[in-house]
Amino acid sequence: MQITLVSIGKVDAILMDHVKKGLRSRFKIPVLTGSEIRAPSSSFNKFRNQYEADIILNELEKNFDDKVLAITNYDIYTQRLNYIFGLAKTKSKSAIVSIARLDPKFYKQPGDIELLKERLLKECIHEIGHVLGLQHCKEKGCVMNPSNNTRDIDNKNFDFCHMCQISLGS
């Protein structure tokens, strides 16, 4: 198994590199870097000024044979939710994580690259967990806890709980 990491639009190389190394050490698999890709124009919702994550995922599913994780600065949403940090369908090939609302600056707080890197990696591990078949988990601190806001992200850690680890089969 391997994962290809791509950016949708421009993404800070420091962040891409952090995710690449983080996933590699967490999942012990090769993480390849793909080229920057463009969001399909149909994914942009001008009324919301956001991109619909499902449309982007469908596009990734079509264009990649293997597992792919897309990172973007664009603000993303899915039906019935105002925004999401990331999306993956369980046991699919593709996942997406948005940096937009992980950044303290989004909330008018001082920039904090270390905090941003932490949140981004947690959300990437979470979405890859879905790709590998995991559902949301209620175990305290498990990376598969759902996150509705940045506090939820900050309250969980990078690791899968014991049960999730067993489900992953490792």
Ligand SMILES: [Zn+2]
């Ligand atoms: Zn989730």
Ligand SMILES: [Zn+2]
């Ligand atoms: Zn768990």
